[in-house]
Amino acid sequence: MKKPVVELKLPIIPNMELIATQTAEVISRHMNLTDDQSSEISMAIIEACINAFEHSKVENNVFIHFIIEEASLVIKVIDQGIGFDKTNVEIPKIENKIGTNERKRGWGLQLIQELMDSVEFESNEQGTTVTMKKNINK
Amino acid sequence: MSSFIASVKENNFIIIIETNGYLNNTGGDAIAEIVNKKIDQGHKKFLINMGNTKIVNSIGVSILIEIIEKLQSVDGSLGYYNLAPIVSKTFNIMGLTKYSTVFESEELAINEM
Numbered sequence: 001m002k003k004p005v006v007e008l009k010l011p012i013i014p015n016m017e018l019i020a021t022q023t024a025e026v027i028s029r030h031m032n033l034t035d036d037q038s039s040e041i042s043m044a045i046i047e048a049c050i051n052a053f054e055h056s057k058v059e060n061n062v063f064i065h066f067i068i069e070e071a072s073l074v075i076k077v078i079d080q081g082i083g084f085d086k087t088n089v090e091i092p093k094i095e096n097k098i099g100t101n102e103r104k105r106g107w108g109l110q111l112i113q114e115l116m117d118s119v120e121f122e123s124n125e126q127g128t129t130v131t132m133k134k135n136i137n138k
Numbered sequence: 139m140s141s142f143i144a145s146v147k148e149n150n151f152i153i154i155i156e157t158n159g160y161l162n163n164t165g166g167d168a169i170a171e172i173v174n175k176k177i178d179q180g181h182k183k184f185l186i187n188m189g190n191t192k193i194v195n196s197i198g199v200s201i202l203i204e205i206i207e208k209l210q211s212v213d214g215s216l217g218y219y220n221l222a223p224i225v226s227k228t229f230n231i232m233g234l235t236k237y238s239t240v241f242e243s244e245e246l247a248i249n250e251m
Contacts, residue, residue, distance in 0.1 A: 018160065021193065039193075039224035046195045094233030097203060099210065104203040107196040107232055114231045 006066040010049065012059065017049035020064050024075070027066050031073060031136060040115040041073065041134050047108040048077035048130045055084060071137065072117070077130045083123040140168035144190065148181075150248050156187040161194035161225075166201025173205050182214030185247050189220030199232055206237045215239070217247050 008023060010016045021042035028038035045064070052062040060080065067074040092106050113119050116132040123129075139146075142165040144158040153176050155169060173184055184205075206216055216238040221229070229235055241247035 015160065015162065017195075018193075036223055039222070040227070042193065043224055043228060046193070050195060050197065092232075094203065094236060098207050098237060104200040104207075105197060107200065111196055111228065111231055115227075 004068040006068075008064040008066075010062045010064065012053050012062065017046045017053075020045045020049060023064075023066065027068065027073065031068065033073070033134070033136065037134055041075065041132075044112045044115045044132055045075060045077065047111050048075075048132065051108045051130075052077055052079040052081070052128065055081070072133050072135045075132045075134075077132075078127065080127040083125055083128050086121050086123070140164065140171075142168045143172065146172055149244075151181070152183040152185050152248060152251055153181050154185045154187060154244065156190070158190045161188075161191050161198035163195075163197045163201070165191075166198040170201055170205055173208070177208065177212055177214070182209065182212055183217075183251050184209070184214070185217045185219065185241075185244070185251065187220050187244065188218055188222070188225060191225065192222045194225050194228055196228075196232070199228060199234065202234060202238075203232070206234070210237075215251060217241050217251055219244055219247055 006023060006027060008020055010019060024041050024045055025038055028041060049062060063078040065076040065078070089109055092110055096102050097104050112130070112132060117135045118133045120131040121128065142157055142159055144156040147154050155172055157165065157169070159165065169186065176184070209216055218238070219241040221240055226240060229240065241250065
């Protein structure tokens with residue numbers, strides 16, 4: 001049977017990521033996910049959208065696909081920006097940021113990886129797809 | 139004052155800031171503006187009531203890190219209460235709880251800060 005998919009197209013406008021979190025909440029309720037799981041999904045989506053908005057240099061839209069599977073919810077955040085090399089992204093540590101000149105931002109990937117059950121990044125000059133999965137029975 | 143700031147009050151020399159809504163870059167800047175102004179007036183202890191902030195992003199929370207850094211320079215402190223579980227988890231992941239304190243209530247915060 002074909003998996004149900006919900007698709008969103010978000011323009012690059014401040015706070016548009018909240019539309020995606022509202023959609024995620026509806027889907028989470030449909031899948032009987034816990035409130036904590038739903039909140040973690042929303043937070044991960046916010047961070048993936050912000051990364052897409054800010055770092056992809058994309059000027060048109062970001063696409064979000066919610067794929068409802070039997071045992072998990074898979075979310076793809078897709079942009080058509082310039083891409084990035086994940087190996088160049090350092091794991092942030094607050095100890096290195098407080099009292100130093102290091103920029104305080106740069107937490108998005110770390111948060112996504114901590115909050116979701118699995119995360120994959122595919123990126124090249126044509127864009128980036130972040131695929132995040134939350135398992136139902138975790 | 140930004141609509142993100144619901145109220146600002148003082149109790150026992152602690153400035154208590156009540157927030158309302160999404161803690162993003164503008165929300166973080168609104169808190170920072172108040173903290174900076176109050177530091178200039180001699181205040182050093184700040185408490186944020188986040189009961190009406192159920193969602194945050196890392197940019198807004200990064201501004202809290204800047205505030206913590208600023209408070210360290212004046213021997214001040216920052217605390218929070220009424221945190222939603224996801225906000226508390228985010229603060230833990232980002233390490234804010236190493237440099238600031240989450241309290242269970244305003245009363246406990248006032249007593250312990």
